[in-house]
Every structure is written in C-alpha cells, then in structure tokens.
Amino acid sequence: MTNSFTSSQNLNNRLVKGLDGNGEVVTNWDFDVLFGGGGILCSTEDLIKFANAQFNPKNKELALTRKPTFDIDESMKIGYGWHILKQIKVLIGFGIMEELAVILLLWL
DSSP: OOSEESOOTTOGGGSOOEEOTTSOEEOOOOOSTTGGGTOOEEOHHHHHHHHHHHTOTTOHHHHGGGSOOEESSSSEEEOSSOEEETTTTEEEEEEEETTEEEEEEEEO
16 A cells, blocks of 8 residues: 555645635644544555455454454444444444544445
C-alpha cells in the first residue's frame, strides 16, 4: 500500500480538503491520542487492498482481528477493530472526526 499515510502534513494536492456544513474548508486532524480510531489516511486503491487482505483465507493474522473479543448483546460483538453484527452478517470498521464519520462495511 503506497498511498497510505499517518499524517496529513506535506501531502499537498494528494489530500482532498474537508468541508464543514457551510462548505468552508476545514483543517485535517492528525490523531495522536486516538490514532487507532482514524489516524490513517489512504487512497481508495489502498482501502480496497486492505479489504482484500482482511478476507484472504491465507492471512491468519488478519483473521484474528475479526474474532469476537467482547459481546455487546446477542446481535453485536466487538473484535480487534471491528464491530461484528451477527444478524445481517456485516463487519463495520470506522473512524470519527468532528462531523465526519468514515465507515467501511464488508458484507459476509
């Protein structure tokens, strides 16, 4: 994955500027404390590579991230980095930044 970054600094025209509710450009967040919940910036191409790697049956290490480690209730469990919804068979990965939520849904 050659288009993934942990900082928005020095990306110039490689990063789409975010807008607020009034259409005004807002600054990007560079996480430190909450880095695991949204600290990686990537292209669509790299996001697809990540999703493909998640479900490659040969990748036993990434399979561990989808193993439930905590039960919320009968319909939802938590894995390392995933919300696992049993009834609709979907994994949800997400990051939240101010008014922007990024969600990756993977149907099983």
